[in-house]
Amino acid sequence: MTKKNKNVKKRVTFSDDTTITTHHTHKKKDLDYDRPPVYIRKTITTVPFHLLALLYYYIKVSNNYDTLRLLLTLIPLQIAYLIFQFNRCTIYGNKRLKINIPLLLITIGGSVLLSVPAMVIIILFGAPFVEHIFQTWLLALHASFLAYPALYSVFNCDFKVGLWKKYFIAIMIGGWISCVVIPLDWDREWQVWPIPVVVGIYLGAFVGYSITAYI
């Protein structure tokens, strides 16, 4: 009986459920241990300026919108952002947790894995299935590495905190809106798949990481 219960509990939490269950448990915990929930400090430190710099590099400097190179630059910068900015602003209970190096590495693997469902979502939204599959995957990788700090935190909280999904949503909304420019007949070189969406998810992530602490 207990085993069954445990199973059930695990399944519920795995789906990052929600607010109703977690809030209940948290309230309980609050009462029991007098511990505030996980939250992000409202400081300017969370603003991911490196994303803007990367965008500038992507649009102005890089030769012909090199999406692959952008990704390779993004990964170390995101890790650095997590270590030096994001994690320092994240308060678990009432303390900051030190960075967990093995988890850091696991999260990289997690991000790569996350790119598969991300790719499925992108294709469901109408991305070409057969041709440009590599470009689509690159886009998915970008999306999942933009979510990398949030993903790390999700792992760090054992999937128990619903706060982090806002970051994923912000990235998705950025990508969603940026699709507006794809059909326009301006014949610009940046209208090639997946450049607009890459820019869109970067902007979405920038806004997401900057303002989520306030909402």
Next chain:
Amino acid sequence: MDEKSIKSEILSTSSDERRIYKSRIQKFKKSHFHYVVLLSSIAALQFIAIAFFTRGFLLTRHVLNDLTPPFNNTHTPYEAEFNKAVILIVDALRFDFVIPVESDTANQYYHNNFPVLYDHFVQSNGGTSSDSSILLKFIADPPTTTLQRLKGLTTGSLPTFIDAGSNFNGNVIEEDNLIKQFYENGKEVLFVGDDTWDALFHPFLSNNSEPFESLNVWDLDTVDNGVINFFRDNLINRNEKSHKWDVLIGHMLGVDHVGHKYGPNHFTMKDKQIQVTSFINEIISSLDDDTLLVVMGDHGMDHTGNHGGDSIDELESTLFLYSKRPNAFSESINVDDYSVTNMGKTYKQVNQVDIVPTLSYLLGTPIPFNSLGWPIEEIFNSENGKRSMMRAVLEQLDTYKDKMGIDLEDGFEFDGTKEHTTEQILNRAYLSGDFELAQKYQTKFLEICKNLWARFDYHSIATGVTLMTISTVLLLSVAKVIPSIVIDQMVPEFTPWIIIMTLVSTACFHGIYFVYHQPPFLNSILWSTLFGAAIGIIIGCCIPIFDRYSLGWIFIRFFQDLIADYWTCIGTLVVLMHALLFTSNSFTIWEDKIVSYLLTTFGMLTFYEFVFLPKRQSTTALLTAKISENEGTTSGVSSSVANSNSLPLSRFARLLGGYHSLVLLLCTRLASLITICRGEQGEYCTPTFTNITNYSNWCMILCFLIIFLIPACIKGYYNLTSSYQAAAPIWIDIFLKGILFINFIYWGLTAAENTVSDLDYDFTIIKFTIARIIAGFTLIAVNAGWLMGPLCIKLNVHNTDVKSHQATILGYTNIYGSEYFLLVINTLMALMLYNKPLAQVSIFLMCNQLLSILEIIDLLKLKENIIGPIILGLLSYQQFFSTGHQATIPSVQWDVGFILTDTITFPFTHIAILYNTFGPHILVALSVALLTLWNQPPDVLKPQTLLGRIVSNSGILLAYHSILCLSSFIWVTHFRRHLMVWKIFCPRFLFAALSLIVTQVVVTFGTVAFASSRLITHINNIFWG
């Protein structure tokens, strides 16, 4: 054992309940009538709005089918200059391609590669060679599409988007034209090239003509090589095997296709131009003295290589006349006319309509009846010929003017002397042979005709837009803004007011029209009746509304309702985005993808909702629960079930919901793979809906599979509520499966006809028989069967001993939905026949999408939210595109019109095309009632409340279509001078208007008037009757 007694035991009701029921059903019937009247009057209002707008916007030209009689011995106004002619049309030959361009402004790919025409022109007029030639700038009239241009080039008239009088299916030009005149005068016209010619002039062309497929713009060479080889066989290397001809016409497409494929700025353009140059050289060297050579373009191309609009680049084309004979033509004295500086900006230009009288004169055939052109001055080498031709043209124009009833008396002046009446001008021109005066007359006349045909009637347009706006606001007020309980009370008041006010207002407007002839744009009884009726309906609807509410209140409620809650916001956003697509031609072109994108977004949002279950769930649910509590339960359902709305979704429900969302997402994505690309999508779209794929083996296998898949899928959804009982197996397992099987045979035979080349058996009779059986069965028999009231419930007696009398009714919770869906299945069966195999696959996917949406809406308790009808509307658009349609005229699948009959017969051809084109719309318009009825147990809501909710949902769906229609009205008017208006915006406006009309008719008369009332009465009769 004794089922009857158990049944009566379970369903027995007290006399009190029976009395309550009777009064309720009476009330229901009464208000049902009023609802139908209300909806039909709003429908009438919208039809009037569409009629007014269409009248104002669609330019029509009345085509006269008169033929200019051939010359006879007593009447020969002019003699032929040449006996034979070679006419070479180089599609999209822009004028700057053929003249020398200064090297500093020249483009390396498309300039200075085509010198042959200009060189000959200079040589012959400079006296360095003995032949004669003329090169002129040739101004096309918009729309610069090849079909319209060919019509213009041969009839000498100005074809509009829709020529009134042009017939329904065939493309053959009925009106008098150059080719017809050649044919009538015994000239053999031999043609090679673009098969549009074959479609237009088939009866007049020689049987030895060789048309080539023209629509494949990626193919640069087939047509051109065909033309060149054909010319070599019949002209250049003439021998006894060559065909006989008097007029040889070639239409080359290479330059145009290069433009479409790569744009002019591409090296293939140079290759193409060089190829055409050498070809023309070959032709010139093989001509004899008695043959005229005409080289011309039909239109130009813009910088992207496309055409269709009215920019200068698209309009400027080339005309070149050549003869071996010396001094056949006379060049203008003014040398500046032929200045090629600045890309020939000041070069002498002639109108495209002028080619008709010019060729008529040169070849000695009568001028076609509808011609409006003036012969080119350069072709006359003698004053006599000029004079007689002028006379002939003036006579022809005069006949045309009289026949058309065009009145030139007022507003006709030149030389500052207004006293010239038409008669005087004509007389003066006849007598004095004043060529210039006559030409001025023709120019004026042409201008007047242009104005007559190209004038938008802004009054009608404004009336249409205003009426449509008001009707949309009325629809929204009735459906959403005013609470449905109040509407319930108000609805009996609408009918008398609407009827009275319509009569009064019509009478008033008639009076005004007859006495004062005002307002001036209502120029007939019909239009003033329509206008009066529309005003009457509006006033009639407004009186009961403003009796209770103020304008300000409605206005505020309107905006409050648009952002009432999360899902309403999503719905509003979807409608807004869809309506704003018409603001740009690119969005309109890509509407198919965008609509799937929006539908996918909805799927994603619901998926998120089910998986993560955000907090808002409980709050919205609490609100809806309150309403349903107010309705109360009369029997059966326990209060806990009735209140279950306020509880968060159970885990099973969430799992189910997530699954349905996934089904919706997957089906949407799969369906969006099926597309017939529109031309403007170009290389970014690969068509998958072609004849080859439709009749391929794998598609046939898919079609075979859906015989089993569609019933299985519907059965699955029915089983969710254990509704697969009684009538359902008969309908789904026998009728549907059977029809799908016969349908598969039909399309299998069609596929065999299409793919197997040496088929020595004629299937025509078998196919007609099958098609008619299916049509009769699905359109009449099954609907009659549905009227009998096929219930999908079953009494399930648990206990074997009769004493306990315990039984449950299987399928009770979905008793409304399951029965209603059988009607949808009827329509589905009817649709299948008229859809091509791949579209049938798409409709199978639609079935899944539809049922998934219904389940999702039910699980999320959004039955009264505007999101439901809006998503269904979106589904209908998405499926419209994935059943092989686009919002363009050429993509209408005319061939399905001949499924039931082999000639155009009034209802059958039209039904087939209607079902083919608007199938998804019809299906959705019927299913919109299911939003309310699906999973609706019979005893929770009063019949009248149910009807009110159905009307409310239908109203939202109609409002969605109306908003799209309104938006297309506004934007097509805004873009009326846009390049692409006739190619993109106008067809989209026609499509929006037609889909609104279809949805209106089906919703008002099918869903509300017929099906809902029948269903609700029937089910209430069973339980309480």
